[in-house]
Amino acid sequence: MRTPPLRAADWQREPAAAEEPAPVGVPATKLEEYLFDLNGFVVLKGALSLAEVDELNAALDALPKMKLGDWFGHAHMTSGPGDVSLQQVYELGDPFERLIDHPAYFEKLKRFIGGDGWDNNHAPLMIDEAFANFRATGGSIPMHGSATATGSSSGAPGRKGSYWYSHAGEEGTFNSGQINMALCLAPIRPGDGATMLVPGSHKANIAIRDVPELRPTDSGSMDGVLGAVPQYMEPGDVLLFVDCVTHGGERKTTHGVRRTIWYRYTMAWSRLRYGYQPSRELCERLTPQRAAIVDPHYARMLERYPQVEPSSSKFEDGEAWSVEFLSKDIRDQQVQAHQEPLAKARIPLEEKERAGTLTEEEAKRLANIRDREKGFDPTSH
Helix, strand or coil: CCCCCCCCCHHHCCCCCCCCCCCCCCCCCHHHHHHHHHHCEEEECCCCCHHHHHHHHHHHHCCCCCCCCCEECCEEEEECCCCEEEECHHHHCHHHHCCCCCCCCHHHHHHHHCCCCCCCCCCCCEEEEEEEEEECCCCCEEEECCCCCCCCCCCCCCHHHCEEEECCCCCCEEEECEEEEEEECCCECCCECCEEECCCHHHCCCCHHHCHHHCCCCCCCCCCCCCCEECCECCCCEEEEECCCCEEECCECCCCCEEEEEEEEECCCCCCCCCCCCCHHHHHHCCHHHHHHHCHHHHCCCCCCCCCCCCCCCCCCCCCCCHHHHHHHHHHHHHHHHHHHHHHHHHHHHHHHHHCCCCHHHHHHHHHHHHHHHHCCCCCC
16 A cells, blocks of 8 residues: 655654554574674575565566666666666665565664664665666676775775774664665576675774785786685575675676675665665655655655644734743643654553563563653753
8 A cells, every 4th residue: 555745754653554564574683793793794595585586586677678877767777897787776666665674684774774763853774875786797896895994995984984883782782884785686606796795894994905915816806805705695695784894796707697686774864875866756655664764854854734824813912932832732732742652652562561471672662661751851852
């Protein structure tokens, strides 16, 4: 079921009763958290079903032939150092829209990006680039990365090229400037131009460019880089890696085309890498959460719907914007607006509490909701 146009932070609203509930996401395991922090990446085997992979491949196969620079609707054909990419693929329909917040990896992405959405105005992250990538025989991509361990930049890393881990909080907090989600659509085996990563390089303090022994034997690829690990994958596998880990592609020597889909996730206050703007048609047909992920600014737009006629009511003498006025109806509205969503979240948890089926994580969430209900002060700013 399609949603109406978004208004006034609609992305936070509850889904209508007639809507199909969103699938429950799979959180990161402790092993995945450890490996992501240690290596800078983790592979999710069989994250998508083969039926999902077939649907994506069929959608790509059905596209018309395009030259570099051509547009098909809102999708744009571009080229990289050794590949061809179709940008803005989430504009191409349901199979690609479902990848925006796919339950197989979305909760893990939120955990690894970090942040707590404290300002209530943004989704926890956004996509700054979404493309299908095609690598033919002879194609590759040079070694690169955004942190100090890069082979292509001598400047200090920007916010997107950063990674650190904080021990604050009960479970610690990841802080990743950008995480890449690479979905395998065709087998990637030796010779197929696999993505290569140097484990742990997202935390390196010595730049690879300063270590001649670590430079690639083929300057257009990652071939020959000491310690670089090729990621051989099967259709449906997903590779998640922080963008500041040193990475690139091996030279493709086999016949055929390596086919992958890449969604790059970053902080919600960022902007799209190449300046593309998600179409209004896309944002209006997406679920509220997905619309906020592809364009947080669109999801936050306030549309004006006049409700008060100039002559319908007036302030009494001495009342205009006074403390007395703000202490009455407005304060009541503030309290109601704060308490209603908390109560809606609390009631089912309390039912589970009474039934004795409350999990440890749910118990923490219930305690947090109760604290927020008790602690709300409409006079605070």
